Amino acid sequence: MEASTLALVWAGVIAFSILAYVILDGFDLGVGILFGTTRDKEMRHRMIGSIAPVWDGNETWLVVVGASLFAAFPAVYAVFLGAFYLPVLLMLIGLIFRGIAFEFREQGDEPGGLWDVGFFLGSVVVAFVQGAAVGALMRGLPVTDGQFSGTSLTWLHPFPVLTGVGLVIGYALLGAGWLRIKCPGALRIWATERIRWLGIALFVVLGAATVAAMTVDFSDGLRDTAARFNALHAVLLLIAVGALAGAIYSTRALRTWLPFALTALLFLAAFATLGTMMWPYMIPYQLTVAEAAAPEASLKFLVWAGVIALPLILAYTIAVYWIFARDTETSYHSGD
Amino acid sequence: MEFDPVILSRLQFAFVVSFHIIFPAFTIGLAAWLSTIEGMRFFTGKPVYRRVFDFWLRIFAVSFAMGVVTGIVMAFQFGTNWSVLAEKTGSIQGPLLGYESFTAFMLEATFFGVMLVGRQRVSPGFYLFACCMVTLGTMFSSFWILANNTWMQVPVGYEIVDGRIIPTDWKEIVLGSIMMIRWPHMLLGAFLTTAMCVAATGAWYVLRNVHREEARVMLHWGLGLAAVLIPVQMFFGHLAGLYVYEHQPEKFAAIEARWEDETPGSEVWIAWPDREQKRNLFAIQTPGIGSLIATGSWDAPMKGLESFPEEDWPPVVIPFFGFRIMVGMGLLMLGISWLGNLLRLRGRLESNRLFLWGTFLAFPSGFIAVLTGWYTAEVGRQPWVVYGLLRTSDAVTPSLTTGDVVISLILYILVYFIFVSFGIWYIYKLLRAGPMGPVQPVDGAPGARPLAFAGDADRRQGRD
Numbered sequence: 001m002e003a004s005t006l007a008l009v010w011a012g013v014i015a016f017s018i019l020a021y022v023i024l025d026g027f028d029l030g031v032g033i034l035f036g037t038t039r040d041k042e043m044r045h046r047m048i049g050s051i052a053p054v055w056d057g058n059e060t061w062l063v064v065v066g067a068s069l070f071a072a073f074p075a076v077y078a079v080f081l082g083a084f085y086l087p088v089l090l091m092l093i094g095l096i097f098r099g100i101a102f103e104f105r106e107q108g109d110e111p112g113g114l115w116d117v118g119f120f121l122g123s124v125v126v127a128f129v130q131g132a133a134v135g136a137l138m139r140g141l142p143v144t145d146g147q148f149s150g151t152s153l154t155w156l157h158p159f160p161v162l163t164g165v166g167l168v169i170g171y172a173l174l175g176a177g178w179l180r181i182k183c184p185g186a187l188r189i190w191a192t193e194r195i196r197w198l199g200i201a202l203f204v205v206l207g208a209a210t211v212a213a214m215t216v217d218f219s220d221g222l223r224d225t226a227a228r229f230n231a232l233h234a235v236l237l238l239i240a241v242g243a244l245a246g247a248i249y250s251t252r253a254l255r256t257w258l259p260f261a262l263t264a265l266l267f268l269a270a271f272a273t274l275g276t277m278m279w280p281y282m283i284p285y286q287l288t289v290a291e292a293a294a295p296e297a298s299l300k301f302l303v304w305a306g307v308i309a310l311p312l313i314l315a316y317t318i319a320v321y322w323i324f325a326r327d328t329e330t331s332y333h334s335g336d
Numbered sequence: 337m338e339f340d341p342v343i344l345s346r347l348q349f350a351f352v353v354s355f356h357i358i359f360p361a362f363t364i365g366l367a368a369w370l371s372t373i374e375g376m377r378f379f380t381g382k383p384v385y386r387r388v389f390d391f392w393l394r395i396f397a398v399s400f401a402m403g404v405v406t407g408i409v410m411a412f413q414f415g416t417n418w419s420v421l422a423e424k425t426g427s428i429q430g431p432l433l434g435y436e437s438f439t440a441f442m443l444e445a446t447f448f449g450v451m452l453v454g455r456q457r458v459s460p461g462f463y464l465f466a467c468c469m470v471t472l473g474t475m476f477s478s479f480w481i482l483a484n485n486t487w488m489q490v491p492v493g494y495e496i497v498d499g500r501i502i503p504t505d506w507k508e509i510v511l512g513s514i515m516m517i518r519w520p521h522m523l524l525g526a527f528l529t530t531a532m533c534v535a536a537t538g539a540w541y542v543l544r545n546v547h548r549e550e551a552r553v554m555l556h557w558g559l560g561l562a563a564v565l566i567p568v569q570m571f572f573g574h575l576a577g578l579y580v581y582e583h584q585p586e587k588f589a590a591i592e593a594r595w596e597d598e599t600p601g602s603e604v605w606i607a608w609p610d611r612e613q614k615r616n617l618f619a620i621q622t623p624g625i626g627s628l629i630a631t632g633s634w635d636a637p638m639k640g641l642e643s644f645p646e647e648d649w650p651p652v653v654i655p656f657f658g659f660r661i662m663v664g665m666g667l668l669m670l671g672i673s674w675l676g677n678l679l680r681l682r683g684r685l686e687s688n689r690l691f692l693w694g695t696f697l698a699f700p701s702g703f704i705a706v707l708t709g710w711y712t713a714e715v716g717r718q719p720w721v722v723y724g725l726l727r728t729s730d731a732v733t734p735s736l737t738t739g740d741v742v743i744s745l746i747l748y749i750l751v752y753f754i755f756v757s758f759g760i761w762y763i764y765k766l767l768r769a770g771p772m773g774p775v776q777p778v779d780g781a782p783g784a785r786p787l788a789f790a791g792d793a794d795r796r797q798g799r800d
């Protein structure tokens with residue numbers, strides 16, 4: 001079965017939105033993760049200030065992904081959310097606690113307290129769950145008659161756990177890169193130090209995940225994935241490894257934005273590797289783009305949502321970053 | 337009652353959607369109220385309107401944020417717990433809910449920001465325009481939700497090809513005649529909810545003898561709008577009843593607690609419907625007028641539940657009482673708003689403490705009406721999730737176990753208890769403090785940070 005043009009367009013929209021989400025919400029989740037590794041009140045205050053204006057715009061992309069999946073590929077939406085029942089639950093709760101921590105941590109007599117714990121844990125859980133979901137997708141999900149047919153713990157295996165930990169570190173790396181750009185002074189030095197350690201840790205964890213995938217956790221899905229490996233994937237992987245090494249090395253450079261940009265390139269290359277390996281499957285290797293697509297009548301009706309809303313959301317995202325690009329540090333929550 | 341994934345998923349959906357609907361119902365009305373009051377300020381130039389506007393804008397910002405957060409949870413519920421529904425009817429429900437998400441975020445991305453922080457940066461005319469666009473946005477948002485739900489109540493505009501549901505007529509799906517009854521019914525419900533809250537806040541200040549000038553505006557406008565809107569709402573409610581009578585006779589029989597066919601039907605005012613014995617206990621009823629009240633005809637045949645196979649019966653108790661509580665709240669709003677306007681004409685509105693107490697205590701009447709109305713509609717649709725097309729028991733995610741849903745339900749209850757109570761406490765704090773001077777624009781707080789806006793305004797005025 002061939003995928004229709006509209007189905008391809010929507011698959012492209014979703015792929016773009018996932019990438020936008022991973023990089024944008026990735027760095028603010030990463031700042032949330034790093035937030036928990038210091039007890040310094042001033043540092044925490046500046047960290048939260050650096051993402052306060054942009055975090056919920058970043059999160060919008062997750063909703064765009066969810067809404068577009070349900071609308072254009074309901075079969076994928078159904079299998080994915082059924083398979084990741086508990087992880088999605090944890091992710092939603094993590095997102096709630098993160099979101100309200102921004103506001104409520106300032107409400108008590110002492111800033112922080114319980115809300116700060118929620119902010120940190122929420123960020124870690126959201127990152128872990130997303131990484132684990134990618135790993136579990138690669139391992140393969142049992143699907144029967146278009147519905148997930150495993151249990152709520154099918155995803156819990158060594159390989160997905162390692163990819164989950166990997167994404168926590170990867171997001172933290174993006175977060176550290178962001179702090180290096182946005183927060184001059186002591187925090188910049190602190191973040192730069194973290195970039196090196198996180199970069200090395202990410203190498204180790206991804207290496208361990210690869211070993212696990214080939215040994216203890218080998219599965220049909222991973223075998224099929226390995227069988228699809230070709231020269232293009234080798235090049236993309238090389239770019240990813242090079243970008244990670246570059247991100248670590250570039251902390252010596254004066255350009256503050258370099259580690260962040262290289263980490264983003266790492267995510268882009270990894271995403272492209274996964275995407276091209278799985279293509280044309282959306283749930284590997286069970287549901288293709290063509291099989292999962294909603295009827296043409298639905299996709300046609302949906303076109304206007306894409307044509308009107310997506311450019312606006314995109315423009316809004318750019319505008320917010322443009323406005324806040326001028327100052328390295330906004331005065332948000334600085335007590336007026 | 338046996339606790340299986342179906343009943344637990346239903347409880348979970350009811351729980352998260354009930355907490356969600358409180359906020360949109362309030363914000364749809366608040367947006368319209370803010371546009372009204374900003375329009376008044378624009379055309380009369382009276383400073384009191386500006387103070388009232390700035391005050392309610394802060395409350396709008398908080399409840400909008402609560403609506404967004406609880407709404408994100410809703411966006412995933414269809415897939416996590418109702419994956420068969422999502423897969424089978426996603427071709428229709430997916431695009432409708434997709435439009436809703438896109439609408440809501442477009443709204444947040446554009447004029448909402450202007451409304452929160454743009455006062456000093458745009459012209460007064462454009463500011464008023466932005467307020468109206470936000471109002472329109474909240475109305476569109478509810479439009480898509482109602483289009484989706486209406487399709488679940490009375491599915492139209494589709495055909496089944498190879499077991500897949502294919503949309504054939506989007507115009508019928510989106511702009512069908514039932515939709516044109518249910519959407520205004522919901523909008524009016526939202527407007528009334530807010531009108532009662534505004535009036536109650538005014539009454540509260542008069543009783544405490546604070547913010548008298550602003551309180552007068554709130555009382556006059558809240559009671560005035562409610563007095564005008566409630567008869568219109570009752571008319572649309574009646575039309576909604578007619579569609580149920582015509583298209584969902586089982587639901588209609590459950591609402592009326594009618595077990596056997598009757599021509600003409602009797603009107604059961606109050607009773608305890610006993611499903612086991614298939615009859616009403618302690619019933620107070622008037623024979624012969626049920627048909628007239630429901631359809632306007634003396635001898636319209638009224639079907640009882642016995643006419644339908646028992647496996648198609650909805651629960652009776654919840655639709656029966658839900659409907660009566662909703663109507664009761666409507667009558668309460670009618671009484672308060674008309675009496676209030678009468679007192680106003682006689683110049684005794686602000687001196688009649690008994691009436692003010694009554695108005696103050698009636699603040700939740702709109703919320704209760706919205707919630708019980710929805711319970712009537714949704715529980716009355718059972719045992720179907722899409723009426724006549726897909727049973728709720730067949731729609732649940734097949735891989736779910738009872739344990740899974742117990743865990744998620746408990747977690748949702750705990751988490752919602754924490755953050756919704758904080759949100760409501762926060763709104764209460766703002767309401768208690770009352771109107772202040774005008775809000776200064778907050779440097780560096782973009783439109784996407786509604787709570788921060790409210791918080792900054794709060795701090796700026798020396799609170800906390």
